[in-house]
Amino acid sequence: MAVLPGTVDADDQDRALQAVELGEILPLAKILAIVDERFGGRVIEIELDRDDGVYVYEIELVSAQGRLYEVYVNAANGRIIELEAEDEFYDDDDQRIAADLDAALGAAGFVVETCADGEDAWFLGDTEDYALIVLDLGLPAMDGLSVLKRWRANGRNMPVLVLTARGAWMERVEGIEAGADDYLPKPFRMEELVARARALVRRSAGQGAAVHRIGALTLDTNRMSVALRGVPVRVTALEYRLLAYLALSNGRVVPPGELLEHLYGDDDAREANALEAVVARLRRKLGAGVIGTRVGGLTRLSLRWRLVVAGAAAIIVALGLAAAGLAALFAGHVERRAIAELEVHLDQVLAGLTRDQSGRLLVAPPADPRFRRPYGGLYWQIDLAGDTLRSRSLWDHRLALPPDEVADGAVHVHRIGGPGDAPLLALERMVSLPAPLGGGRVRAAVALDAVELDAARNAFLADLAPYLGLLAAALIAAGWVQVGIGLRPMRRIGSRVAAIRTGRAHRIGEDWPAEVRPLATELDGLLAAREADIVRARARAGDLAHGLKTPLQALMGEAGRLSQAGDAAHAESIEAIARAMQRHVDRELARTRVAAGAAASRCDPAEVCGRVIEVARRTAAGERLAWHLDDVGRIPMVAIDAADLAEALGALVENAARHASSRVELAVRHADGEVNVAVRDDGPGIEPDLLEKVTARGMRLDEAGTGLGLAIAADIAEAAGGRLALANRQKGLEASLVLPAAGS
Known part of the structure; x- marks a missing residue:
């Protein structure tokens, strides 16, 4: 049983030593052995008391099962007098403690999964990639030590922090040798567990610092x-x-x-x-560069590359098969030529058979010098009644022909080993000798070094390889061109969609190849459905405006009646609320309508400016002012609906007319794919610190202003992909709608 340092008070220890020397009590080691036999685990605290002349050890311990006990032992005989069991203490199997661990590790930034027994723990650890495992050794179904050993045996190398009530150093050694990375005996503090967990995760990642x-x-x-x-x-x-x-x-x-x-x-x-x-x-x-994204894999390649890569792979495989086939055909042709040559040599050998005066069979060697050069690559051999005649080229070697039965005149072809284990192509024939040559049957064979055949085949492949490489390159290039031509309609359809987005076109159309036409038809159907939705959205926006503005007008009327009745305070409050509601309703309705219809719309900004000026001149505020539209020249169309642009310009012009002293100017300019429509007045302008706030939601610099206001003009520009820019000039304010040119 493990005993924590400092668990025995020094005074108690001195009294115990004296009592042991006097024979009044048993040694502490004996007492601990008795307790360990029953409980196991680890001692937390030991006190020695004397009650009515009897020495009693009060021992606080955590059992091997993780349970906390107060044990009272008679120090004289080791008998347990009293036992008090406390609640289970830091046992992972307990759901409450598991929940505490989950909460502590979760608060430390870990995502935690828990399980209640060893079999589940083994399965999860063997199938999931965890950054850290906190393992209790006292698990049911399968003990934690066995779980750990099975993980390590299966090659699972995740860091493991062991929790256990077994605190003896030998048990710690056993756990670490089984594969534990750290060992935390119970009881423990959650802060220590979290610190150890973080350190293990860092070390497993090769980073020691926090x-x-x-x-x-x-x-x-x-x-x-x-x-x-x-x-x-x-x-x-x-x-x-x-x-x-x-x-x-x-x-x-x-x-x-x-x-x-x-x-x-x-x-x-x-x-x-x-x-x-x-x-x-x-x-x-x-910042955008802190976390990078890598797109990989064939499935993420462009369609062109996927087709080209697949085509190139098919071409290479096909040419490889063609090369193998051509090599086989060439090798077969060379072998047939070699066999034909060997037949000629065999005929020459047989024709050169003679007998000398003593009756000994002789062979006139063929003219080919390879028959006379040792290991020259061309050999002949004749077997007759146990006697063998060989060419000089065989030297001390003999052709090892297979023991097959050959009919007279029949020819057999073999692959055999030759001098120096060189492969040979051998041709044999069984011949019956005529009477002048003494009769009998001879087995004649000629052989050719097959290395020459293999060298010829390899030389053929070496000559063929450059041409096959050029052919592969040409076919792949042709495939690239073919894929480009085949995918041209896809690029066209992308351009057509971009034209629709910028307002330069309204439909995909039907002038497409048969394979692409269904896609174009579906896209056109989608566009038609979207346009119908836009029409319905505009209608609903109008209905909503009518439905909301009528009650608002009624509130304004009620405010007027209250004012006439002498209740000016309530009247002003109701009127202020009604006007604020009116502004919010107008703003949100305008934003909804513009967002729904601006993408596919386009208009002439100069023409809209002219119409807005004509209307503004007829207003009460506009009659007293001089209006001017700069010579705009050739200005491209802008990607916004004409009514929406007129609404935004109307708000700016209304604001300019209200604050101008004598003159309002409109100017249209084009640069870098954007069209700038500026409205300038010669009024007092706006305080610099209010320029950024004036377009905020609900912000009004005037109490009784009408129209949508600068904020709604900004919303319309933003919904169309542009922006509203405000700037004080030397005299007056310049409000500019910066909008994307149609097609940009």
Whole structure:
């Protein structure tokens, strides 16, 4: 049984030693052995008391099962007098403690999964890639030590922090030798567990320090804080977990599925686009270059590249098969030529058979010098009644012909081994000798070194390879051109969609190849449905405006009656509320309508400016002013509906007329794909500190102003992909609608 240092009071220890020497009590080691036999585990505290002349040890311990006990032992005989069992103490199997662990590790930035028995723990650890596992050795179904050993035997190398009530050093050694990375005996503090967990995760990632510096980014895993160039950045817990996991990945490309798993664990409610949203928020806070995205794999290549790569692979495989086939045909042709040559040599050998005066069979060697040169590559051999005649080229070697039966005159072809184990192509024939040569049957064979045949085939392939390479390059280039021609309609359809987006066209059309026409038809159907939705949206916006403005007008009337009745305070309050509601309604209706219809619209800004000036001149405020439209020259169309542009310009012109002293100017300019429509007045302008605030929601610099106001003009420009720019001139204000040119 393990005893923590300091668990025995010094005075108690002195009294115990004296009592042992006097024989009044048993040695403490004996007492602990008795307690260990029953409980196991670890001693937390020991006190020695004397009650009515009897020495009693009060021992507080945690059993091997993790239960907390107060044990009272008679020090004289070792008998347990009293036993008090407390609640279970830091046992992972207990749901309450598991929940505490889950909460503590979750607060530290970990995504936690828990299980209740060893079999589940083994399965999860063997199938999931965890950054850290906290393992209790006293698990049911399968003890933690066995679980750990099976993980390591299967090659699972994740860091494991062992929690257990077994505190003896031998047990710690056993756990560490089984593969534990750290050992935390019970009882423990959650703060220590979290600190050890963080350290293990860092060490497993090859980073010992708690503070990670990646370029200008600083990540403190202890404080769970993020700083950019030394300035703290406020991030959510989810954003911090993402940054911490990427930082500990040491530049490794992390798949999205792995990131989702470590961000959300087994939460089934996570959405596929949740990761993109978190990354987008971090890029806005830390800069676009902090988190990189790598797009890889054939499925992410362009359609052209996918087709070309597939075609190139098919061409290479086909040419490889063609090369193999041609090589086989050439080798067969060369072998047939060699066999024909061997037949000639065999005939020459047989024709040169004679007998000398003693009756010995002789052979006149063929003229080819290779028969006379040792290991010359061309050989002959004749077997007759146990006697063998050989060419000089065989020297001390004999052709090892297979023991087959050959009919007279029949020819057999063999592949056999020759001098120096060189492969030979051998041709044999069984011949019956005529009477003048003494009769009998001889087995004649000639052989050719097959290395020459293989060399001829390899030389043929070497000559063929450059031409096949050029052919492959030509075919791949032709495939590239063919794919480009085939995909040209897809580029055209992309251009047509862009034209629709910028207002230069309204439909895809039907002048497409048969394979693309269904797509074009569906897109046109989608556009038609969208236009119908826009019409309905505009109609609903008008109905909503009518439905809201009528009650608002009634409120204004009620305010007037209250004012006439002498209740001016309530009347002004109601009127202010009604006007504020009117402004909000007008603004949101305008934004909805513009957002619905601006994308596919276009108009002539100069023409709209002319119409707006004509209307403004007839107003009460406009009659007293001089109006001027600069010579605009050739200005491109703008990507906005004419009515929406007139609405926005009307708001700007109304504002200019209200504040101008004598003159209002309109100017239209074109530069860098944008059209600038400016409205200038010679009034007092706007205070510099109010320029940015004036376009804010609900902001009015006048109390009784009419129209949509500058804020709504800004909304209309923004919905059309542009912006409203305000600037004080030397005299007066210049409000400019900067809009994208149609087709830009």
